[in-house]
Amino acid sequence: MPELTPKAEETRQRILESALSLFEEQSFESTTLRQIAARAEVSLGLVYRYFAAKESFVLALYERLSHDFEDAARDHMPDERWPERFVFCVRTSLAVLGPHRNTLRMVTGFLLKGTEDLYPPENPYSQLHVQSVFREAVLYARFAPDEAQSSQLGRQLYVIHLAIVFFWLVDRSPDQQATDRLIAQMERWMPMLAIAASTPVFRELVGGIADAVIGPAAEL
């Protein structure tokens, strides 16, 4: 990712803004790159100077929302034990992503296509930052485990959170009520999860899943 000159950055921003507003007004699928270019008052070809593919817009949106989540979660993180803080994070995440659910549904498909070109091999902004929120949710909680364990647990909670977000994207029940119920259930059984989380088998199992989903643990 080479440095962008001010003018270029401004153009890129204008294109991105056009795209996102069109996605909101119509939908991801029915907005055309030609429409995006037109609204940004730019030629079609130029769009590709700043976005490798149409999918890239969804990625850019997700990055932006990840930033919003980071702020929202850090600002209002309750001074509780980690299970409560975790549930709060999950709820905050869905609240932030909520308005863009329809657009975001697209990204999940891409994740499976294995087109690694669009997904930089290094941990992208979103994953790194969102994950750090979950780490800190554990690390600075009341009665937090020691640092090494907190970091590990935070990573695993991040993956669980990812699973819930995915479930929410797939959830076809009206207003995604099924996801609400799922989280409510999870909240009820959080104490049990807290106990389970301290056992080696949990670490092994969930840790393994985490490795497979987001890659082997990396240093902060």
Add this chain to the structure above:
Amino acid sequence: MPELTPKAEETRQRILESALSLFEEQSFESTTLRQIAARAEVSLGLVYRYFAAKESFVLALYERLSHDFEDAARDHMPDERWPERFVFCVRTSLAVLGPHRNTLRMVTGFLLKGTEDLYPPENPYSQLHVQSVFREAVLYARFAPDEAQSSQLGRQLYVIHLAIVFFWLVDRSPDQQATDRLIAQMERWMPMLAIAASTPVFRELVGGIADAVIGPAAEL
């Protein structure tokens, strides 16, 4: 789905065969509908008489593999208790889907697009039949629960199986070793799951997830 005349059925089959063989030789993405039409010795437009979209081929493949799974699972189902039978079903499923993993990865994306047109509102063949295998795996197992409970549990195991298949599709570890480890872990803890499965909370939680993923329970 109107009845197809013999001639039409033969043409449809020829097109499907061309498509699947091309997917195998090259890949789903890089095979062209024009290539498919050419190999089937048919005009491009005709393809759309039998397949609503390119994605439909993957769906047709999945239906075929579901049938294969049904046969393979029924023929070799071990005469054991349901947990062992469940693990066997999962392994069989992945074995059958295995050779077509790359093509199948496409379908998962489509599932999220919410293009319900391609996915008939009634339970499609695959879901109905595969689910019935899991139901029977419980129902006719040693020490099986009563019929109502077996049916419910079978449904839930089917959804768990779906989750594992999905995980396998996403799994980026070499040779999907992470999935192997996951199943191995699951096997180790199967007794625990068996106990958990008999509790109300499990039924409520997993049942709710099942509803959200595959829709409310339907009659066989």
Add this chain to the structure above:
DNA sequence: TCGACTAATTGAACACGTTCATTTGTGCGC
């Protein structure tokens, strides 16, 4: 055998995402 109705098939066209050779603009050393 014919005609007429339907099923099967064609091929040209469209809109889309994407690519690329080309042109325009911008800042800088002299």
Add this chain to the structure above:
DNA sequence: GCGCACAAATGAACGTGTTCAATTAGTCGA
């Protein structure tokens, strides 16, 4: 102020999935 290098921007073109009005083949009753 002049060229020069490079960034920014263009627009025409390509191949793709998809649609559709038109054409051909098949079937069956009179």
